[in-house]
Structures are given as C-alpha cells and as structure tokens.
Amino acid sequence: MTVVETAEQVFRADEVVAVLLPLPLVGAYDYRVPEGEQVVAGDVVRVPLGKRQENGVVWGPGRGDVAAGRIKALLGRIAGAPRLPEVSRRLVDWVASYTLSAPGAVLRMVIPVAEALEAPALAHGWLPAMGLEEAAGLLRLTPARQRVLEVTSAGVPLSTADLAQAAGVGSSVIKGLAEAGVLQSVSLAARDDERQADGDHPGPQLSDLQQDAARVLVESLGAGFSTTLLQGVTGSGKTEVYFEAIAAALRQGLQVVVLVPEITLTTQWLHRFAGRFGAPPSQWHSELTPARRRRTWRAVAEGRAKVVVGARSALFLPYANLGLIIVDEEHEGAFKQEEGVIYHARDMAVVRGQLGGIPTILASATPSLETVLNVEAGRYRKVDLPSRHGGAVLPEMSILDLRKTPPEAGDWGPGWLAPGLVQAIRDTLAAGQQAMLFLNRRGYAPLTLCRACGHRLQCPNCTAWLVEHRAQGRLVCHHCGHQAPSPRACPSCGEEGQLAACGPGVERVAEEARARFPEARVALVASDTLGGPAAVAELLRQVTAHEIDLLIGTQVLAKGLHFPLLTLVGVVDADLGLSGGDLRAAERTFQLLSQVAGRAGRGEQPGRVLLQSYQPDHPVLQAMISSDAALFLQTEAEARRQLGMPPFGRMVAVVVSGPEPAAVESVANRLAATAPRASGVEIWGPAAAPLAVLRGRHRWRLLLKAPRTVKVQTLMRQWLSQQQCPSSVRIQVDVDPYSFL
Incomplete structure (x- = not known):
C-alpha cells in the first residue's frame, strides 16, 4: 500500500490547535493561534508551559475540552525550523500506541537536538580585497601574512578557523589583514560537511x-x-x-x-x-x-x-x-x-x-x-x-568434545584451550595464516571468590558479580558500570592471597595463548579495549597488513568484519548462552556462532571452525556443523508453536522498580491482584527479577502471555489505568520483550 502525503491543515487566528511537546507527557496540549498568525500541522512552535517556554509541534486541531479562557496563545513559529513531515507524525503516534509510551517521549527521538530547530547563523568567510602587489604597498608582508594571501588566492572563501588552520597562522593575523583592508568578508553559503554520495559512481562487477x-x-x-x-x-x-x-x-x-x-x-x-x-x-x-x-x-x-x-x-x-x-x-x-x-x-x-x-x-x-x-x-x-x-568456500566445522579431550593446565594456571585447538592454531600460524579465538565474555574472570571464607565479590548496586579486568587492575560491573580497584585482601574475612579468579574471560584466554604461542603477535579485542572508530580502523589495518597473527575477542569480532588471511576460528566456549530462561537463547547462540564462523576462509584459503563444547549433541551445535539453518529454525519454530510463545503468541513484560524493596513488592502484588482475566491470557508472576537489583533499584517482574488474536495494548492500558503507586516506584512496560533479566 502506497501512502501519499496529504495537504496539511491550516489553522488561523483564534483557532485551537493541539501541540505535542518532546517531553514524557500524556499527550498534546491545546493552544490558541494568536491574532494575525496562522500555523500548519507540523510547524514547530514556541509555547508557554507553566512558568517556562518550550518547543513543540502543531499536531492537529485541539481537543476542545478546555475552557476557552484557560487556553494560552502560541508564542509563534520558530523561524527557520523545518516542518515535521506528516509521515513522521504518524510514526510517532503509531510507536507510542504500540509500545504504550508517551507520544512526547517518542517525539523526543524525532527532535533530539533542540538547537537544530533554529536556523543556523549566517557564516562569514574571507577573500582577498586586492592583489598581492597592492597589499605589499599597504603593509609589510610577513611570511604568515603571505601564506594567508596564498591560501585565499584560490578564490574559495574560508571561515576564520579554516583559514587559520590552512595557512598555519593565528586568528590575529587574519584579523590584522582584515583591518588593513587586505581581506574582505563574504557570506558563506550553507554547505554540507561532506560530499554527497553519487549514484552514478562506478561500482564493482557483480556476479x-x-x-x-x-x-x-x-x-x-x-x-x-x-x-x-x-x-x-x-x-x-x-x-x-x-x-x-x-x-x-x-x-x-x-x-x-x-x-x-x-x-x-x-x-x-x-x-x-x-x-x-x-x-x-x-x-x-x-x-x-x-x-x-x-x-x-x-x-x-x-x-x-x-x-x-x-x-x-x-x-x-x-x-x-x-x-x-x-x-x-x-x-x-x-x-x-x-x-x-x-x-x-x-x-x-x-x-x-x-x-x-x-x-x-x-x-x-x-x-x-x-x-x-x-x-x-x-x-x-x-x-x-x-x-x-x-570462489571462496564456507569453512569446515567440527566440535571438540571437552569431556574426552579437556584443556591442559600449564605454568600460567588452568587451561582453556583443548589440545586439538592448540595444535590447529600451531599449524595455522606455521602456514603463515591468521587465527581467531572467540569467547563472548569480557575481562579476565567473571567471578572472584575467597578460598578462605567463600565470599564472592558482588556489585554494591546490582545483583551481579564483579568481573575482574586484570589489565586495568579493576573489578567492573557490566550492568551499571561500577568500578573498584582489585583488592589484595578479602573484604569479608580480611585474608590476603586467598582471592581466586573463577572461569575465563578473553583476557585469561589471551594470557594462555601468549604462553602457548610466544612467537605469535596477539591482539585482544573487546568493546572495552576498542577506543572508537579510529581504534577499529587501526586494528583492521594491522590485521590486513598481517601485523597480527592471533586475534582473541568477544562478539565485536563477529559482526561484518573481513579478514582475508584468517583461516581458523576457535570458539572457546560454544555452550555459553545455551542455557538459562531466555526465550531466544538457542536462536541467538546459533546466530552468533554462525557469524563468528563466517570470519574464517573469506579469502583464497579455505577456513576451519572448531567449537569447544561439553554438550556436543546440543541441537544448536549439531545444526552448526551440518550447516542446516533451515532445519534448526524449523525445530525452533515448532517448539515455540507448541508453547504458544512468540512469534506464535504475544508477550508483554512489566518491570516494577524502586529504591525501597517493600514498596516495589507491594506494587507488584497489587498488579497481580488486578491482572486482566481474559480467554487465553496468562499472567506469570510477580517474582523478583533475575537481576533483582539494578543500579540500586529493586526489581520485580510480571509477564503477560496471550494468543496473537488478543490486542495486548488494549488489555495493558486497562490494567495500568487501575494502578496507583508511590512516585518513587516506576512501572516499565516492554511489548515483545527480548531480555528476561
């Protein structure tokens, strides 16, 4: 269906219009068009709101349910602000209705930069006002002044900052030339920061x-x-x-x-x-x-x-x-x-x-x-x-059964790489090719405990263990960002030297790899080791130039990167993510492992993928080595169909959170007591969330499950409209949840 933009409605003086503000409010507010003005739906206007002024968008005719004497007048359109297209306004309404969000909060995503609404100030640049000889007759041409005139002689006006940078001078040099009449100020036309893509630019030959x-x-x-x-x-x-x-x-x-x-x-x-x-x-x-x-x-x-x-x-x-x-x-x-x-x-x-x-x-x-x-x-x-x-071929995949060939320990401590994977890496490096080790777990170890008293180092703000990042000498919570120095003594019993790292993170795998392959040039890659696009670009340059032999990293290495010399991928823990209460755990793990495997053999040399597992018969891993994604998805779909789970049914998550556990539990229980009763609709909970405390807020969860024929948004609106809760308690609704923590 093609949707055509309709002619916008015009509102004239004294008419009442609805104005939506980019704030988390319940809806649009009514305002009167002032005398001598007219506005159009989509116009960005300035309006009074209490004792302050706010920007908003004319959304349509007013509701008319407010007494005329109480309706305030618009303060006027914002000069230079682009009109919000009708399709953008309809998208705001649709998303707000579907997600049960405040329309103004959705509008905030459309207009996230209030300053962009104002027309940009007219910029000025500099061009020569006379020739070089005439300028030399007016003042002494120092090398700095001469460089400025050489740059401007190209006839392209430049701002003071750009001209100073191009000529390698300070702004005072430019100011002096302007005051002497040697440079003249000209308006800079509005320009894009970059050249625009050209659809006629020649592309590669496609198959x-x-x-x-x-x-x-x-x-x-x-x-x-x-x-x-x-x-x-x-x-x-x-x-x-x-x-x-x-x-x-x-x-x-x-x-x-x-x-x-x-x-x-x-x-x-x-x-x-x-x-x-x-x-x-x-x-x-x-x-x-x-x-x-x-x-x-x-x-x-x-x-x-x-x-x-x-x-x-x-x-x-x-x-x-x-x-x-x-x-x-x-x-x-x-x-x-x-x-x-x-x-x-x-x-x-x-x-x-x-x-x-x-x-x-x-x-x-x-x-x-x-x-x-x-x-x-x-x-x-x-x-x-x-x-x-x-002509590149898909990599060969196989599973290393860790029950039969477990990793061997060494001087570095416990081992995490099975003998078969170690030998495959040696062979790959000896052939002058590159290898990758994948473990989707940042840091050195996911858990630190005391051997003396059993105390586990936990985040003070979340129900989560602190992850050791040994390279930084810090413990980090990956949920709220809390950090603390790695302690020498157990904070519970005071014993020194008894804190033990449990389990591997990528830093620990890298430690073993450097010990096993001392001649290899190893790079550790995780979201907390990449400092942004420049760091990513440098990593790609090093890998492409074969300045790195062995990559060790998390899922950041799985997404769309192309390494022509990479022929071996080893997945350290293919079982990670297969267990737990996540509805999409199997699907997500299959997708991630497939993406990781896809990094191997993308160039002229064929690739290999080795999956280390204690569950080699798991359907996800069997689907991986058989390259039968269709069969896996068919099996996954049938399992969900029988249970009426998404996408064959609907789910809505309700998370109640607040600083006081008793108040949160009380609101959650009241929600359960007033839950909708409809055919096929089930309410699960309330129960403390798996992450029972997150960023200092206690959390309880409820789940609504319904057939696809049920309009869950209507049910949720009726349900939530009955609730009254303290201002410190927040009820968050997630239609079609992906996370169950």
Whole structure:
C-alpha cells in the first residue's frame, strides 16, 4: 500500500490547535493561534508551559475540552525550523500506541537536538580585497601574512578557523589583514560537511547471482511498500547487492537510511561505501559531537543528506524524501531499545516503510525466526545468495568434545584451550595464516571468590558479580558500570592471597595463548579495549597488513568484519548462552556462532571452525556443523508453536522498580491482584527479577502471555489505568520483550 502525503491543515487566528511537546507527557496540549498568525500541522512552535517556554509541534486541531479562557496563545513559529513531515507524525503516534509510551517521549527521538530547530547563523568567510602587489604597498608582508594571501588566492572563501588552520597562522593575523583592508568578508553559503554520495559512481562487477538479487531490490523502488529479506551466507556480497539499490535510489533523488547494530564497528563498511559512491554517508549515533548532530539533523530534514547510516535512532529522523530503508544484520539484538521508549528498530523500520509507502530491506546471513516466518507467510519477499562471492568456500566445522579431550593446565594456571585447538592454531600460524579465538565474555574472570571464607565479590548496586579486568587492575560491573580497584585482601574475612579468579574471560584466554604461542603477535579485542572508530580502523589495518597473527575477542569480532588471511576460528566456549530462561537463547547462540564462523576462509584459503563444547549433541551445535539453518529454525519454530510463545503468541513484560524493596513488592502484588482475566491470557508472576537489583533499584517482574488474536495494548492500558503507586516506584512496560533479566 502506497501512502501519499496529504495537504496539511491550516489553522488561523483564534483557532485551537493541539501541540505535542518532546517531553514524557500524556499527550498534546491545546493552544490558541494568536491574532494575525496562522500555523500548519507540523510547524514547530514556541509555547508557554507553566512558568517556562518550550518547543513543540502543531499536531492537529485541539481537543476542545478546555475552557476557552484557560487556553494560552502560541508564542509563534520558530523561524527557520523545518516542518515535521506528516509521515513522521504518524510514526510517532503509531510507536507510542504500540509500545504504550508517551507520544512526547517518542517525539523526543524525532527532535533530539533542540538547537537544530533554529536556523543556523549566517557564516562569514574571507577573500582577498586586492592583489598581492597592492597589499605589499599597504603593509609589510610577513611570511604568515603571505601564506594567508596564498591560501585565499584560490578564490574559495574560508571561515576564520579554516583559514587559520590552512595557512598555519593565528586568528590575529587574519584579523590584522582584515583591518588593513587586505581581506574582505563574504557570506558563506550553507554547505554540507561532506560530499554527497553519487549514484552514478562506478561500482564493482557483480556476479550473475548478485545482479539478479540486486535487480529485485532496485525494482521495488517507487513501487510502494514492500519488505524483502536479503539472505546470504557470510561472504556472499549482500552489502554490494543492497548498494545497487542505494545507487538506484540516489539516481531517483531519494534519501536512504541504513540501520546497523554497532556504529563503532562499521569502519570497513564506511570505507566500502565511500569507495562505491565516491563520498561517505552521513552518520547518526550517540558519539557525534553536538555540533555535528545539529548539522546532520538539519541536512536530513532539508533533504540534503542523501544517505544516512546509523544506530536504531536514525530511523526516527524527519527525512524530507525517504525512499528506501535498509536494516543490516536484522537479527541482531542490539536493535532492541531497552530504556526509555522500548522498541525494536527492525520492526519499527517495517512500520516506517508501510507508513511512507516505501520498500524496506532486511539483510542477514542468519535471519531472525520472526523474519523467516513472515517470508513463509508471504508477507515478506526473499532474495537468496547461497554461496560466497569470488570462489571462496564456507569453512569446515567440527566440535571438540571437552569431556574426552579437556584443556591442559600449564605454568600460567588452568587451561582453556583443548589440545586439538592448540595444535590447529600451531599449524595455522606455521602456514603463515591468521587465527581467531572467540569467547563472548569480557575481562579476565567473571567471578572472584575467597578460598578462605567463600565470599564472592558482588556489585554494591546490582545483583551481579564483579568481573575482574586484570589489565586495568579493576573489578567492573557490566550492568551499571561500577568500578573498584582489585583488592589484595578479602573484604569479608580480611585474608590476603586467598582471592581466586573463577572461569575465563578473553583476557585469561589471551594470557594462555601468549604462553602457548610466544612467537605469535596477539591482539585482544573487546568493546572495552576498542577506543572508537579510529581504534577499529587501526586494528583492521594491522590485521590486513598481517601485523597480527592471533586475534582473541568477544562478539565485536563477529559482526561484518573481513579478514582475508584468517583461516581458523576457535570458539572457546560454544555452550555459553545455551542455557538459562531466555526465550531466544538457542536462536541467538546459533546466530552468533554462525557469524563468528563466517570470519574464517573469506579469502583464497579455505577456513576451519572448531567449537569447544561439553554438550556436543546440543541441537544448536549439531545444526552448526551440518550447516542446516533451515532445519534448526524449523525445530525452533515448532517448539515455540507448541508453547504458544512468540512469534506464535504475544508477550508483554512489566518491570516494577524502586529504591525501597517493600514498596516495589507491594506494587507488584497489587498488579497481580488486578491482572486482566481474559480467554487465553496468562499472567506469570510477580517474582523478583533475575537481576533483582539494578543500579540500586529493586526489581520485580510480571509477564503477560496471550494468543496473537488478543490486542495486548488494549488489555495493558486497562490494567495500568487501575494502578496507583508511590512516585518513587516506576512501572516499565516492554511489548515483545527480548531480555528476561
């Protein structure tokens, strides 16, 4: 269904309009259009709110349920602020209704930078006011002054800061030349910070299979709403295929947004994009400077930013002419927002595509069960790339049964690498190739306990053990960020030398690897060891230049990185993540292991993957070595279908939290007592959450389970409307939960 933007409604003097504020309020407030003014739905306006003033968006006609004498007047439109498109407003309403969030909190994601609403100040630059000889007659041309005039002689006006940097001088030199009349001030036209991607820029030669896949994606442009799963094995060239769709969108003058799970790990992707389109895309994520966020937001709203790549929040930007949405690695759990407005960016991307009547592409080597079932039901199309590009073959996989061949200890302490894996690493390094060891656990050890009294070092703010980071000499909570120096003595009994590290983290595996392979150049890679995109770029350079022999890291190494010389991947603990009460544990582990395995053998040499396990017969591991993802998903789907679990049923999580445990438990019990009673609806709980204390707040959980035919949002609104709780207690609702902690 193609949704066409309708003509915006005009509101004239004395009419009452609803204005939505980007604040977590219950809804829009009524305001009167002042005398001599008129506004249009979508206009950004200034309004009084109590004793202060706030920015808001005209949402439509007022409710009319407030006495005329109590309605305050708008203070006026914000000059230069782009009008919020109708499709963005409908997205706000849809997301708020589905997630049971305050509409203003959703609007805050659309307008996260208030300063961007104001028209940017007109910038000024400098050009020569006379020739070099004439200038020499007015004042002595020092080397610094001469450099300034040489730079400006190119005829390109530069700001004071840019000119000072280009000429290698201080701003006082420029000021002196201006006061002498040698430089003249000119207005700088508004410009984008970067060149824009060019859809006609030549790309690589695609294989016949890739060309066929790209053709399907290109033909979806301008044909209304559709969702297409682009599935391909790791190394099949999915990125180059959807780049063709981006190129076609650019040639049609459309904007494109590409959502990625981890923006800091897209260095290779950004490099490939710039090579393909002749310029980098605009970026949107939390690490941008405020000034850059302000400029990017306006460039998006004004249609100047043609391609935006970003984290999940990039979806909510007010695109002026969005024509294509791409969700890369659509299966990734990082697309689930767990705080504030709780939503899944993959699902909201499909909604945004439907509201705007535009195509959405979901790309993955290991698509989520939800997406696979939507393909089977005919709601999504599927384009498949079943083989690697350029003749590369999928790696050979095998399981090392740790029950039969356990790791051997050494001078470094307990061993974590089985003999078979140790020998495989030696053979790989001897052949001049690279290897990777994967363990999805940061730090040195996940638990530290006292041998004398049994005390375990726990976070003071959370129900979680402190993780030792030996390289930093610190204990860290991976939930709230609490840090403390590693103690010499047990804080409970005072005994020194009795604290023991239990279990391995990547630092401990690296310790063993350096001892076993002293000649190897080892690099430890985890989210807390990478200092941002620059550090990632340097790591990639070192790996590509073969300055590193053995990579040891967490899931940051599993996501889309290409290492041509890497031929061996060893998974230290393939069982990690298979147990516990997580509904998606098996699916998530299968996806992660598949992604990790996909790093091997992407170049000319074939790859091997060794999975260390105490559960070699587990269905996930058997599916891995048989490369039968379809059978695994079929088995997983049937298990959930029989239990009525998502995606065959609906779930809503309710988390009650607060600083006082008694108040939290009381509210949770009251919720249970007033729970809805409807056919097929089950309420589980209340019970203390697995993370019973998080960041100092005590937590209780309830789960609502219902058939797909039940409108859970209606049930939840009725249920929550009956609740009254202390201001210190918070009730958080998560529709379609992914985390059960």
